[in-house]
Amino acid sequence: MQRLVDGVHYFRKVGFARHQELFARLGSGQNPEACFITCCDSRVDPNLITNSVPGQLFIVRNVGNIVPCHGTSNNGELAAVEFAVSELGVEDVIVCGHTGCGAMKALMSGVASPTIQKWLIHAEATREIIRERYGHLEGEAMLTAASEENVLVQMEHLRTLPVIASRLAQGRVHLHGWMFKISTGEVFAYDSGSNEFLPLRESGPGNNGRAVAVTAEAKAKVTVKTSTRKRIVR
Numbered sequence: 001m002q003r004l005v006d007g008v009h010y011f012r013k014v015g016f017a018r019h020q021e022l023f024a025r026l027g028s029g030q031n032p033e034a035c036f037i038t039c040c041d042s043r044v045d046p047n048l049i050t051n052s053v054p055g056q057l058f059i060v061r062n063v064g065n066i067v068p069c070h071g072t073s074n075n076g077e078l079a080a081v082e083f084a085v086s087e088l089g090v091e092d093v094i095v096c097g098h099t100g101c102g103a104m105k106a107l108m109s110g111v112a113s114p115t116i117q118k119w120l121i122h123a124e125a126t127r128e129i130i131r132e133r134y135g136h137l138e139g140e141a142m143l144t145a146a147s148e149e150n151v152l153v154q155m156e157h158l159r160t161l162p163v164i165a166s167r168l169a170q171g172r173v174h175l176h177g178w179m180f181k182i183s184t185g186e187v188f189a190y191d192s193g194s195n196e197f198l199p200l201r202e203s204g205p206g207n208n209g210r211a212v213a214v215t216a217e218a219k220a221k222v223t224v225k226t227s228t229r230k231r232i233v234r
Helices: 002-018 020-026 046-050 076-087 102-109 114-133 139-158 162-170 216-220
Strands: 034-039 057-062 092-098 174-181 186-191 196-199
Touching: 002 020, 034 046, 034 076, 046 057, 057 076, 076 092, 076 162, 092 139, 102 114, 102 139, 114 139, 139 174, 139 186, 162 174
Parallel strands: 034 057, 034 092, 092 174
Antiparallel strands: 174 186, 186 196
16 A cells, blocks of 8 residues: 555656646546547556547446446446547547456356446346357457457447437447457457458558458457457447
8 A cells, every 4th residue: 555655646746747737727627539448457557558648538438348228227338438429529439348357257257246246137138149159169268358348239239328329320420349469469340241350450541440351360350259249349
């Protein structure tokens, strides 16, 4: 704990001083570029992964990067997304899963504390997809498949929010599914054309950060191919 306290003082003396102009602007409001929904796992740092600074990401975190469907009581996740889109004008919403996810391990094993078990009800579709389509996998490969499928399931849940459904139809909002591979620092993005998570290519003309199959070698790095069923995720 003392290390954290020391870190606060270091930030005030050094970090804040380096970004004083930035924080002065942020003091009058925020204008984030994207809403970033991810797991509360301590190994996942949205700002570090995206090389972004305070104010660029509107971050929503919980166990398993889960988004309960619209109509669920006490739905803080969708409330946050609605605020980001309706009030802050965010046009890009990212759901980012990760390898080695404890939530997915609990989901698939059925072993978790009572509170976690209730929460994971919102990922029940993920469990059924894995049981029906990935019976040949086990261990880490199965967990990675679960994490990938869960990203897509939660993106479908996002579509149940009226403001998301409406703006998707108008092309005013874009949903993105990402997977962060902790051991290598790589990020893969879901590509609906190939129905796979592909390496996230660097931005370029007409690319806008879209996932593409750069090379056969890069494509081979994707740990698990997603199921063959067609999805509504765009």
